[in-house]
Amino acid sequence: MDAAQFSLTIYHLFPDLLNLYGDKGNIAVLTKRCAWRGIDAQVQALTEGQEPDFGGADIVLLGGGSNREQLLLSRYRSVVAPPLKEYVENGGVLLAVCAGFQMLGTSYEADGEQIDCFGILDYQTVSGEGRLIGNIAIEAELGGKRMVLAGFENHGGRTKIGDLRPLGRVICGFGNDGESGYEGVVYKNTVATYLHGPLLPKNPELADFLIHTALQRKYPGTFAEGLSCLDDSAEQAAKNFIIERELKGDNK
Ligand code: GLN
Numbered sequence: 001m002d003a004a005q006f007s008l009t010i011y012h013l014f015p016d017l018l019n020l021y022g023d024k025g026n027i028a029v030l031t032k033r034c035a036w037r038g039i040d041a042q043v044q045a046l047t048e049g050q051e052p053d054f055g056g057a058d059i060v061l062l063g064g065g066s067n068r069e070q071l072l073l074s075r076y077r078s079v080v081a082p083p084l085k086e087y088v089e090n091g092g093v094l095l096a097v098c099a100g101f102q103m104l105g106t107s108y109e110a111d112g113e114q115i116d117c118f119g120i121l122d123y124q125t126v127s128g129e130g131r132l133i134g135n136i137a138i139e140a141e142l143g144g145k146r147m148v149l150a151g152f153e154n155h156g157g158r159t160k161i162g163d164l165r166p167l168g169r170v171i172c173g174f175g176n177d178g179e180s181g182y183e184g185v186v187y188k189n190t191v192a193t194y195l196h197g198p199l200l201p202k203n204p205e206l207a208d209f210l211i212h213t214a215l216q217r218k219y220p221g222t223f224a225e226g227l228s229c230l231d232d233s234a235e236q237a238a239k240n241f242i243i244e245r246e247l248k249g250d251n252k
Contacts, residue, residue, distance in 0.1 A: 006039045006040070006215060006218075006219060006222075007039065007040035007041070007042065008030075008034060008039065008040070008041045008042070008058040008059060008211070008214050008215065008218070009041075009042050009043075009044060009056050009057055009058050009059075010027060010030055010031065010041060010042065010043045010044070010057075010058065010059045010060075010061065011043075011044050011045075011046055011054065011057040011059070011060045011061070012024075012027055012043060012044070012045045012046070012061050012063075013046050013060060013061060013062045013063075013080075013100075014046065014047060014048055014062070014063075014073060015045050015047070015063070016047050016048065017048060017065055017069040017072060017073050018062060018063040018064060018065040018069060018070075018073070018099055018100055018103075019063050019064075019065065020063065020064035020065050020066065020098070020099070020196070021063075021064050021097075021098070021152070021154070021196040021197060021198060022196075022197070022198040023061070023063030023064060023097060023196070023198055024198070025197075025198030025200065025201055026061055026063070026095065026097070026198045026199055026200040026201075026207075027043055027061060028201075029198075029200035029201050029204070029207050030059060030200065030207055030210065030211060031043060033204065033207055033208065033211060033230065034211060036230055037227060037228050037230075039211075039215070044056075044057075048072070048073065048076050049076075051079075052079060052080045052083050052084065053083060054083050054084065054086070054087035054092060057087065057092060058092075058093065058214040058215075058217070058218055059093045059094075059095070059210055059211070059214045060084075060087065060092060060093070060094045060095070061094075061095050061096075061097075061100075062094070062095070062096040062097065062100030062103065062104070063097050063098070063099070063100050063196075064097050064098035064099045064100060064196050065098075065099040065100075066099070067108075067110040067111070067113070067115070067127075067156070069099070070099050070102065070103060070108060070110070070115050070117075071110075071113065071115050073103065074103075074115050074116045074117065077116050077117070077118055077119075080118060081118040081119055081120065084118060084120055085118075085119075085120050088120050088121075088187070088188060088189075088190050089188070091188050091189050091217055092189060092190075092217075093189045093190075093210050093213050093214040093217065094189065094190040094191070094192075095190075095191050095192075095193075095199075095210055096190070096191070096192040096193075097192075097193060097194075097195070097196050097198075097199060098153075098154075098155055098193075098194050098196050100192065101159065101184065101185070101192035101193055101194060102117060102125045102155075102157050102159060103117045103118050104117065104118055104120045104121050104185075104190070104192050105117045105118075105119070105120075105121055105122070105123040105124055105125055105159065106119045106121075106122060106123065106124055107124050107125070108124070108125040108126075108127075108157055109124075109125070109126045109127065110127050110156070110157065111127050111156070120190075121161075121164060121185065121187055121190075121192075122162065122164070123159060123160060123161045123162055123164060123185065124159070124160060125157040125158065125159040125160075126157065126158055126160075127156040127157050127158070128156070128157075128158045128177075128178070130156075131154060131155060131156045132153055132154070132155055132156075132158075132174035132178050132194075133153065133154045134152070134153065134173055134174070135150065135151075135152055135153075135172070135173060135242055135245075135246045136150070136151055136152065136153045136170065136172065136173025136174065136175065136183070136194070136195060137149070137150045137170075137171040137172050137173060137242070137243045137246060137247075138150075138167065138168035138169060138170055138171060138173070138175070138183045138184070138195070139168050139169050139171055140167050140168030140169075140183075140184075140206075141168075142167075142186070142191070142205075142206065142209045143209050143212070143213065145205065145209070147203075147205045147206065148171065148239075148243065149167075149168065149193075149195060149199075149203045149205075149206055150195070150202050150203065150239045150242050150243050151193070151194075151195025151196055151197045151199050151202065151203070152195070152196055152197040153173060153174060153175075153194045153195060153196070154196075155194055158176065158177035158178060159176045159177060159185075159194075160176070160177060160180075161176060161182070161185045164185050164186075164187060165185065165186045165187070166180075166182035166183060166184055166185060166186070167183055167184025167185060167186050167191060167192070167193050168182070168183050168184060169181055169182060169183070170182065170183050171243070171247075172243075172246045172247060173246075174194075175194070176194065183195070189213050189217070191206070191209075191210070201235065201238075202235060202238050202239045202242070203235075203239065204230070204232045204235045204236075205232075208227050211227060212226060212227050215227075
């Protein structure tokens with residue numbers, strides 16, 4: 001099969017509510033990296049009020065948002081949580097960023113206000129004193145590959161993931177709760193993280209992990225050798241610049 005015979009459908013969940021910090025940039029990276037390889041990628045937005053059906057989804061994205069928007073979204077919980085849980089349990093590829101990360105858990109206590117989250121994974125978020133803001137770098141391993149991921153974090157919530165597997169270890173920055181040294185969570189083919197900025201432009205290896213996993217799930221037995229290589233020198237230079245500046249501590 002040549003690449004033109006492959007196609008992926010990306011669902012952008014609630015772009016009207018969860019769209020903080022350029023989450024659309026993550027979609028642009030996924031579609032572009034597919035297009036550069038001759039793989040067709042279509043994007044579908046799912047907005048509040050629509051009947052969610054993840055049957056046609058190959059990659060699902062859930063972005064960042066304010067507490068107010070998360071509260072609005074929580075009213076939609078009973079409609080979205082069952083099909084989303086089924087998608088996740090069946091190994092669907094999902095990237096959830098910041099508020100999206102929090103919404104996958106069971107609850108978010110935001111400055112005394114209880115927000116019912118989707119309960120896809122068993123963890124909780126509670127807001128703490130002050131926001132955890134700044135550049136962050138983590139060491140992660142996905143699909144057997146070690147990678148350093150960089151992004152920006154800005155969250156009031158502290159997330160305790162219990163025994164679940166974190167996405168990575170914090171090299172610099174705060175991470176899930178500012179004290180555990182862990183960042184994000186990985187469950188089956190779901191990756192949730194506080195890193196945004198947006199996340200994928202600076203982290204092409206994560207974008208490729210999502211694309212590759214989605215292709216292998218949709219077309220079993222294909223892409224055993226991985227995806228064709230792209231020139232990521234500009235992306236890596238952007239990432240390294242941030243990491244080096246943070247580690248040197250001269251970012252003021
Ligand atoms: N509203 C959440 C918090 O403040 C998430 C923020 C975000 O998505 N950046 O913790």
